[in-house]
Structure formats: C-alpha cells, structure tokens
Amino acid sequence: MTYQFSHDDLVWKALSDRKRRLIIEALATGPKQTSELVDLFRDIGRTGVLRHIEILTEGDIIHVRREGRTRWNHLNPEPIRSVCKGWVAQHIGGLKSSAAKLKQIAEQGPET
Secondary structure (H helix, E strand, C coil): CCCCCCHHHHHHHHHCCHHHHHHHHHHCCCCEEHHHHHHHCCCCHHHHHHHHHHHHHHCCCEEEEEECCEEEEEECCHHHHHHHHHHHHHHHHHHHHHHHHHHHHHHHCCCC
8 A cells, every 4th residue: 555645745744854944945035046056055965955856846845947957946935834824723722722721820820
C-alpha cells in the first residue's frame, strides 16, 4: 500500500527543512535566479539547492520560469498562508480554553 500525500502534506514537508525556509525568505524579497540561490548555499551546492527547489515546487511554494538557460524562482506564499491558517483555526479553540482557565486561576488569587 502506498500513501498518497495531500497538498497540505507537501507544503508542511517543504516547510520542515531550515534551508528550504531560508530559500523562501530569500525569495520573499523578489524572484531569484537559481545561480543566486546556489551562491547563498555553497555548503550544499547546486544539486542540493535544486533538490530543495524541487520539494518547494511540489508544494507549489515556488514557481520556476525558464528564460533560455536561466531559471527564475518566484515565491508563491498562498500555500503557506492556507495551511498555516487552517492549522491555527484547528488549534485556536484549545488555546482559548487554556487562556480562559489561566485567567480564572490568576483572578482567584493565592489559595489560603
């Protein structure tokens, strides 16, 4: 049996790696050529950067546009917004409940 990853799974996978998050931050200032990203991550080289770009592309976080031999990488922040918004909405109820309990305890003051 093979597991089929959902789009959200692919986005979370893309966000799980620090180098990929750094690539996202670099692209937040505007599109970058792949060679510019490689220059930022010399420790993993071109092959490593291309693998990270591939994973970010699978999650639809990066769109790659080719101009001849040049690859332009563009950030698409919408998948990040979507999964984070959904995750926060799913967990905010528990946070509100915990905050209310903490407020109640704080207002009761010290036990005598």
